[in-house]
Amino acid sequence: MPLLRVEGFVLKAQPLGDADKIVTFLTREEGKIRGVAKAARRSRRRFGSSLEPWSRVALTLFEKEAADLARVDACDLLESAYRLHENLETGCLLAYLAEVADLFAREKQAEPHYYRLLGSLLAALRGGLTRSVVLRYFEVWTLRLHGLLPDLDLCGSCGASLIRGTVVLEVSSGEVFCPRCRGGAGVSRVTLREAGRGALAEILCRPPTELGGGRIAASALAEVGRLTSAALTAFAETEFRSARFLVSAEGAVS
Ligand SMILES: [Zn+2]
Known part of the structure; x- marks a missing residue:
């Protein structure tokens, strides 16, 4: 035993x-x-x-x-985490983080990178990092660490290089297209423009503590949020119960 x-x-x-x-x-x-x-x-x-x-x-x-x-x-x-919960909006954010992490974490399987990510985001919140940055950072890296963040480099239809400019993501399949091809008809798509791609790149290459002080514009962060929310919801096949309370968290900081 x-x-x-x-x-x-x-x-x-x-x-x-x-x-x-x-x-x-x-x-x-x-x-x-x-x-x-x-x-x-x-x-x-x-x-x-x-x-x-x-x-x-x-x-x-x-x-x-x-x-x-x-x-x-x-x-x-x-x-x-008592002090963090004293703030209502931060409490709502923590509830969402817990619901998503519960879905993605695997039973009896260590994920040291994911564990460290969560620890560093709690530390960043304690240090006063903007909630909307913490939220998107968490979502982007949850997708990335579970293999659900697609490469945005090539159009899946015509093969055009997409290193710069707008990309269109087909959320249900994870396919990426240039604006001309745009993928098939009648399916869920999210557009990421240059600013949103820049924000995504910053999140992928910097620790959260370097992203404070308005380094990422709220509009670019919101664009990333449309992509991450759609991708997470597609994976979960349902809305996250705690997500609806996040509106106030985001509204307070944008
Ligand atoms: Zn194309």
Whole structure:
């Protein structure tokens, strides 16, 4: 019966009966793990505030063979996200980040780059980076790290080089076209113009902390957002529940 000691973020905690909680963790060493925190609902003494979303915790888990859920033996708070949640818009953004990360993270499969991305975005939020930059950075890299961000270099129809200028992305298939070809009829397309492509390139080649101070124009960021939202929704095959609360987060910063 193996004991597992790992570090992770709390993505969500749901009630289980009167006393317990089911907690979803994104761990550095083992990817996504779900566990039962016994008596976490009845008493806060054992787990304190460590089970709040985006707490970074040191975990001791007990895994039973063939069981779906681990048992959370200890969950010690390393870094709280409490101060971030004090701001309503930031709280909405964190809820969205958790919902998307929960969908993309793989169970029992470490993704060190994704784990580091989330840690660096939380640090950037604490450092005051604009929420809309954090949001798009997260979306772009979630797509990139899961192989869902297409190369924008060549038109998939005529083969024209698309290193500069406008590209048209066919979201459902991930195909890229020049404005003349535009892809097939009756399908979902997103256009990315020069400014949007520039913003995407900045996000792909710089750490988030270098993107503050209005380095990326709000309109360019919004263009990237149309692409990422469409691509994420196409992958999830549904709208993210928490996405509708993001409007206020974006509105407050653009
Ligand atoms: Zn073309």
